[in-house]
Amino acid sequence: MALTKNDIVAKVNDLGFTKKKSIDTVESLLEIIKSNLEQGDDVLVSGFGKFCVKAKKKRRGRNPATGSDLILRERRVVTFKCSGKLRNKINAE
Numbered sequence: 001m002a003l004t005k006n007d008i009v010a011k012v013n014d015l016g017f018t019k020k021k022s023i024d025t026v027e028s029l030l031e032i033i034k035s036n037l038e039q040g041d042d043v044l045v046s047g048f049g050k051f052c053v054k055a056k057k058k059r060r061g062r063n064p065a066t067g068s069d070l071i072l073r074e075r076r077v078v079t080f081k082c083s084g085k086l087r088n089k090i091n092a093e
Contacts, residue, residue: 005030037078049082 005026012022033043033051043051053076061072082090 040076047083047085049080049086052079052081053077054079 009019009022009026012025013019017025036043037051037053040053042053056072056075056077058074059072061070062068063070
């Protein structure tokens, strides 16, 4: 099951913040991250991981539904690389 924005707000609310303050805090954090990624800057959260913006070149692709060839435009994508601490925590037995 995925962790949703509402789940994050609820967990921040459990720390003693009001519901409104919890929503504002989570929204502000996400806006800061989105703003930096839009500018092409990486976002590093120590102990968690790094969000990176990568440039993809124009390339040939295929529509899987119809099988027709098409050209995919140049674009930027966001990738995530988890930190060593997070990787170790996930893989701990």
